[in-house]
Amino acid sequence: MSKDKILEVKELKQYFHTKKEVIKAVDGISFDIYRGETFGLVGGESGCGKSTTGRTIIRLYDATSGEVKFNGIDVHDKKSKKNLKQFNRQMQMIFQDPYASLNPRMTVREIIAEGIDIHGLIKNEKEKTERVQQLLETVGLNKEHASRYPHEFSGGQRQRIGIARALAVDPEFIIADEPISALDVSIQAQVVNLMKELQEKHGLTYLFIAHDLSMVKYISDRIAVMYFGKIVELADSDELYNNPLHPYTKSLLSAIPLPDPDFERDRTRTIYDPSKHDSVNAEFREVTPGHWVFCTEGEFKNFKLAKAKA
Amino acid sequence: MENTILDVRNLQVTFDTYGGSVKAVRGLDFSLRKGETLAIVGESGSGKSVTTKALMGLIPKPAGKIPKGEILFEGRDLAKLSDKQMQKIRGKEISMIFQDPMTSLNPTMKIGKQIMEGLILHQKLSQSHAKTRAIELLELVGIPEPKSRINQYPHQFSGGMRQRVVIAIALACNPKILIADEPTTALDVTIQAQILELMKDIQKKMDTSIIFITHDLGVVANVADRVAVMYAGKIVEIGTVDDVFYNPKHPYTWGLLGSMPTVDNKEEKLIAIPGTPPDLIHPPQGDAFAVRNEYVMQIDLEEEPPLFKVSDSHYAATWLLHEDAPEVEPPAAVKERMKGITSNHTSVREDYHS
Ligand SMILES: Nc1ncnc2c1ncn2[C@@H]1O[C@H](COP(=O)(O)OP(=O)(O)OP(=O)(O)O)[C@@H](O)[C@H]1O
Ligand SMILES: Nc1ncnc2c1ncn2[C@@H]1O[C@H](COP(=O)(O)OP(=O)(O)OP(=O)(O)O)[C@@H](O)[C@H]1O
Ligand SMILES: [Mg+2]
Ligand SMILES: [Mg+2]
Numbered sequence: 001m002s003k004d005k006i007l008e009v010k011e012l013k014q015y016f017h018t019k020k021e022v023i024k025a026v027d028g029i030s031f032d033i034y035r036g037e038t039f040g041l042v043g044g045e046s047g048c049g050k051s052t053t054g055r056t057i058i059r060l061y062d063a064t065s066g067e068v069k070f071n072g073i074d075v076h077d078k079k080s081k082k083n084l085k086q087f088n089r090q091m092q093m094i095f096q097d098p099y100a101s102l103n104p105r106m107t108v109r110e111i112i113a114e115g116i117d118i119h120g121l122i123k124n125e126k127e128k129t130e131r132v133q134q135l136l137e138t139v140g141l142n143k144e145h146a147s148r149y150p151h152e153f154s155g156g157q158r159q160r161i162g163i164a165r166a167l168a169v170d171p172e173f174i175i176a177d178e179p180i181s182a183l184d185v186s187i188q189a190q191v192v193n194l195m196k197e198l199q200e201k202h203g204l205t206y207l208f209i210a211h212d213l214s215m216v217k218y219i220s221d222r223i224a225v226m227y228f229g230k231i232v233e234l235a236d237s238d239e240l241y242n243n244p245l246h247p248y249t250k251s252l253l254s255a256i257p258l259p260d261p262d263f264e265r266d267r268t269r270t271i272y273d274p275s276k277h278d279s280v281n282a283e284f285r286e287v288t289p290g291h292w293v294f295c296t297e298g299e300f301k302n303f304k305l306a307k308a309k310a
Numbered sequence: 311m312e313n314t315i316l317d318v319r320n321l322q323v324t325f326d327t328y329g330g331s332v333k334a335v336r337g338l339d340f341s342l343r344k345g346e347t348l349a350i351v352g353e354s355g356s357g358k359s360v361t362t363k364a365l366m367g368l369i370p371k372p373a374g375k376i377p378k379g380e381i382l383f384e385g386r387d388l389a390k391l392s393d394k395q396m397q398k399i400r401g402k403e404i405s406m407i408f409q410d411p412m413t414s415l416n417p418t419m420k421i422g423k424q425i426m427e428g429l430i431l432h433q434k435l436s437q438s439h440a441k442t443r444a445i446e447l448l449e450l451v452g453i454p455e456p457k458s459r460i461n462q463y464p465h466q467f468s469g470g471m472r473q474r475v476v477i478a479i480a481l482a483c484n485p486k487i488l489i490a491d492e493p494t495t496a497l498d499v500t501i502q503a504q505i506l507e508l509m510k511d512i513q514k515k516m517d518t519s520i521i522f523i524t525h526d527l528g529v530v531a532n533v534a535d536r537v538a539v540m541y542a543g544k545i546v547e548i549g550t551v552d553d554v555f556y557n558p559k560h561p562y563t564w565g566l567l568g569s570m571p572t573v574d575n576k577e578e579k580l581i582a583i584p585g586t587p588p589d590l591i592h593p594p595q596g597d598a599f600a601v602r603n604e605y606v607m608q609i610d611l612e613e614e615p616p617l618f619k620v621s622d623s624h625y626a627a628t629w630l631l632h633e634d635a636p637e638v639e640p641p642a643a644v645k646e647r648m649k650g651i652t653s654n655h656t657s658v659r660e661d662y663h664s
Pocket of ligand 1: 016017023024025043045046047048049050051052053211
C-alpha cells in the first residue's frame with residue numbers, strides 16, 4: 001500500500017456545551033488515514049466519541065479546534081468553502097441505524113439519486129435510471145427494488161441501500177459508523193463482504209467505526225482505540241491485537257466474547273482502572289514504528305523496554 | 311429426563327394478520343434442566359422472542375394463538391392456563407429480562423418501590439421486609455450503597471446499572487426460570503461482560519435455569535451449557551455448547567458460525583448465508599432452509615427432515631444426516647473454527663492471564 005495520506009486529523013477537539021457542563025466528546029485526537037486502507041475506530045464504552053469523530057470529520061459539526069485535512073485541503077477552513085461541494089461528494093457517510101437514516105417517504109430510486117441530483121452528475125433521466133439500477137446491482141439488490149419504499153426491506157437490505165446511496169456520487173472516502181451493529185450475524189457478513197469487494201474494485205478508503213473488535217480486526221488495516229474522547233492506542237490491526245500496550249486496550253480485548261467455548265471457559269477479564277495512571281502528563285508516543293500509545297514518559301520507557309525484550 | 315424443569319412439546323404459535331396466518335413457531339421441542347443455561351440463537355424473525363413470550367403467557371390475544379403443543383412446567387401445561395393463573399407464575403416462578411432496560415422500568419417510580427412490588431404481591435412480604443429484601447437484591451446485583459440508591463429514579467442510573475436493577479426485579483422472587491431476551495445487546499462490551507458474570511454468579515447461588523437469547527455467538531460461547539439453533543420457527547440443531555460449536559451438523563449452523571470472523575481468517579471471505587428467510591404465512595414444503603442451502607438435495611424440497619440423533623446430547627434436522635445421504639464436509643472456515651481459536655492463538659490468552 002502506498003503511504004499517500006487521504007485524511008490528516010490533528011489535535012481535533014469537539015466540545016458540546018450544555019447548560020450544566022461542557023462535554024469533551026472528542027478531546028484532542030490526531031491520526032492519518034492512508035489512501036486505500038480501512039482504518040478502524042473502536043471504543044468499548046458507549047459515548048466515548050466515536051460517532052462525534054466521524055461526524056466532525058465530515059463537517060456535520062464545526063470543530064471546536066484542531067485540523068482536518070482531506071486530500072491536503074483543510075476542510076474546516078473558511079477559505080476552503082468553495083471546495084465544499086466537491087468535498088461533500090468525495091466523502092460520504094453510512095449511518096449507524098439503517099432504519100432511521102432512510103427517508104420513509106422516498107422510493108429507493110429517489111434516495112439513491114438524491115446525491116446525483118444535488119451534484120448535477122447526471123441530467124438525462126434514462127441514464128440516471130441506468131445508474132441507479134447499476135448501483136442496486138453493485139450492492140446485491142435488483143432493479144425491481146428501485147420503486148419500493150424502505151419499510152419493505154430487511155435490515156441488511158436497508159443497509160445496502162445506504163451503501164448504494166453513498167456510492168452514487170463516486171466518493172473516494174467513506175465513513176461507516178457502526179454499519180453492521182444493528183444487523184444479525186449472517187447479514188453482517190453480507191455487508192462486510194460487500195464493503196471489502198467494493199474497496200478492491202473502486203479503491204475506496206474507509207473509516208470504519210465499531211465496538212465489535214473481532215469484526216473490526218477482520219476488516220481493518222490499522223485500528224485506533226478510543227476512550228473518553230482520546231485515542232489511547234493506534235497500531236496495525238495484528239499488532240494491536242497481539243501486542244496491546246495500553247491497559248484500556250488490554251481490558252477491552254479481554255471483555256470481548258469470542259465464539260469459542262473452550263476459550264470462554266477459562267477467560268479472565270482484566271479490569272481497567274484509569275486512576276492507576278497519570279493521564280494529565282500523558283502524550284501520544286510512538287513505541288515502535290507505527291504503534292502509538294497515550295502514555296507518560298515513565299510508561300513509555302517501560303513499554304520500550306518490554307518491547308526490546310520481546 | 312431427570313432434573314427437567316420445563317418441557318416444551320410440539321409448540322406452535324400463529325398470528326392472524328391481514329395477509330394471512332403467520333406461522334411464527336412451527337412445532338418446537340426442547341427441555342430445560344435445573345440450573346442450566348440454554349441459549350437460543352437464529353436469524354432475525356426465526357421465532358426466538360415469540361417462543362419466550364409463549365412461555366411467559368404473553369402472546370398478544372386475540373391475534374396470537376397457540377393452536378397446538380404443550381409447555382409442561384412442574385406437571386402443569388402453561389399453554390392451557392388462564393391469564394389469571396399465568397399471572398401467579400409470571401414474575402414468581404418464571405421471570406424475564408428484556409433487551410432495553412428502560413422499557414421495563416417505570417421512569418416515575420423509585421427503584422426500591424419497583425423491586426418491592428413483586429415481593430409484596432407474590433411473596434406477601436410486609437412493607438418493611440420487602441424493603442430489606444430490595445436492599446439485599448441490589449447488593450446482590452452489585453449496586454453500591456443500595457440503602458440510598460433505593461430512593462433514586464431510573465434516570466439517575468447508568469445503562470449498565472439499570473439493567474442490573476431489571477435483573478434484581480427479575481430475581482426478586484427467586485424464580486426457577488429466568489428468560490433473558492438479548493439482555494446485553496444495548497450495553498457496551500465492558501458492561502456486558504460484568505452483567506454476564508453477574509448472571510452466572512447468581513445462577514450458581516440459586517440454581518436458576520436460564521434461557522438466554524442472543525445474536526452474539528461470543529456471548530453464547532461464554533454463557534451457554536446447551537444451544538438451540540432456530541430457523542423459520544423450528545429448532546434445526548440442539549446440543550451442548552461444544553457439540554454446536556465444535557461439531558455442527560446443520561448447514562444453517564455452518565452458515566451462522568462461518569459468518570463470524572476468526573482471529574486469523576483475514577484473507578478469506580466471510581460466509582454469508584445467501585437469500586432471505588422464508589415467508590411464514592406460506593412456509594415452504596420440505597426443509598424451510600432448502601432454497602438457501604448449498605448442499606440441497608431433492609428430498610429437501612419434498613419432505614421436512616426429522617431431528618436426527620448425532621449423540622445422546624446432540625440432534626440436528628437435516629437430511630444430510632440420513633444414512634443414504636452423501637458425505638459432505640462443512641466449509642473450510644467452519645472447520646477452522648471447529649478446531650477452536652485457542653489452538654492457534656495463544657498470545658492473546660497469555661496476555662489475558664497476566
Ligand atoms: N449534539 C450533541 N450535543 C451534546 N452532546 C452530544 C452531542 N452529540 C454527542 N454528544 C455527547 O458526546 C459524547 C460522545 O458521543 P458519541 O455519539 O460520539 O459517542 P459514541 O462513541 O459514538 O457512542 P455509541 O457507542 O453509543 O454510538 C456523549 O457523551 C454524547 O452524549
Ligand atoms: N404480533 C405479531 N403479529 C404478527 N406477526 C408477528 C407478531 N409477533 C411476531 N411476529 C412474527 O413472528 C416471527 C417471529 O418473530 P420473533 O419476534 O420471535 O423473531 P426473533 O427470532 O425474536 O427475531 P429477532 O432476532 O429479530 O428479535 C416473525 O416473522 C415476526 O414477524
Ligand atoms: Mg456512535
Ligand atoms: Mg427477538
